[in-house]
Amino acid sequence: MPITPATATHSSSNGTVDAILLELVDENGVTIGTAEKLAAHQPPGQLHRAFSVFLFDEQGRLLLQQRALGKYHSPGVWSNTCCGHPYPGEAPFAAAARRTYEELGVSPSLLGEAGTVRYNHPDPASGLVEQEYNHLFVGLVQSPLRPDPEEVGTTAFVSPAELAERHAKDTFSAWFMTVLDAARPAVRELTGTSAGW
Numbered sequence: 518m519p520i521t522p523a524t525a526t527h528s529s530s531n532g533t534v535d536a537i538l539l540e541l542v543d544e545n546g547v548t549i550g551t552a553e554k555l556a557a558h559q560p561p562g563q564l565h566r567a568f569s570v571f572l573f574d575e576q577g578r579l580l581l582q583q584r585a586l587g588k589y590h591s592p593g594v595w596s597n598t599c600c601g602h603p604y605p606g607e608a609p610f611a612a613a614a615r616r617t618y619e620e621l622g623v624s625p626s627l628l629g630e631a632g633t634v635r636y637n638h639p640d641p642a643s644g645l646v647e648q649e650y651n652h653l654f655v656g657l658v659q660s661p662l663r664p665d666p667e668e669v670g671t672t673a674f675v676s677p678a679e680l681a682e683r684h685a686k687d688t689f690s691a692w693f694m695t696v697l698d699a700a701r702p703a704v705r706e707l708t709g710t711s712a713g714w
Contacts, residue, residue, distance in 0.1 A: 539602045540566040542650045546633060551605050558590065562637065562648030568613045569651055569696040570599040571704060572625055572658040577712030578674040579704075580658055581683075582621070584690070585670050590645050593670065595683065596690035597697065598658075600651075609652035621672070622663025628656035631703030638691040647692050653700045655707050677713040 536553040541563055543549050548566070557563045572580045580598045584591055599620050603612035610630065618624050631653035638647040662672055675683060684694075697704075704714045 562646030567649040577708040583670040625656035634699035
């Protein structure tokens with residue numbers, strides 16, 4: 518499936534144009550239908566399946582990305598390594614690995630499930646709402662990054678202290694601390710206590 522912005526469409530194999538669809542879920546994460554991507558983010562938001570990835574280097578530093586300025590939602594803000602939405606019927610793990618490669622040009626050398634978190638975060642800047650049932654993944658990155666400039670403005674590896682300093686002065690996505698806090702037990706298991714997460 519081609520990579521497209523949220524508000525764009527793509528051509529299917531029979532030549533028709535299809536909208537990008539997300540999986541709508543209930544409070545238990547059970548699929549109950551689909552919705553067009555932008556429509557699912559219009560207030561009050563429709564609860565849908567999403568994923569968030571946290572990759573670390575061998576020193577236990579977290580890979581952050583600054584979202585590209587052309588993104589329809591939360592452009593230019595800092596966030597976790599990668600986040601997005603599975604296509605209907607796509608396993609969250611497969612979607613997380615796919616989008617990490619599409620956005621950052623790298624495949625994790627290790628990627629594991631880290632639970633789920635459900636949240637509702639309005640974005641005042643865009644007027645959109647993140648109403649998500651989010652699957653969390655943590656892993657390691659050991660290859661050089663090749664970010665797609667349409668998706669990623671820049672990247673940075675940060676220690677917990679560097680993250681705290683950056684978080685105090687830079688703008689982060691509305692969901693960042695929610696997903697990081699939910700993933701912390703798995704992050705600590707991956708990086709060890711000495712990394713400080």
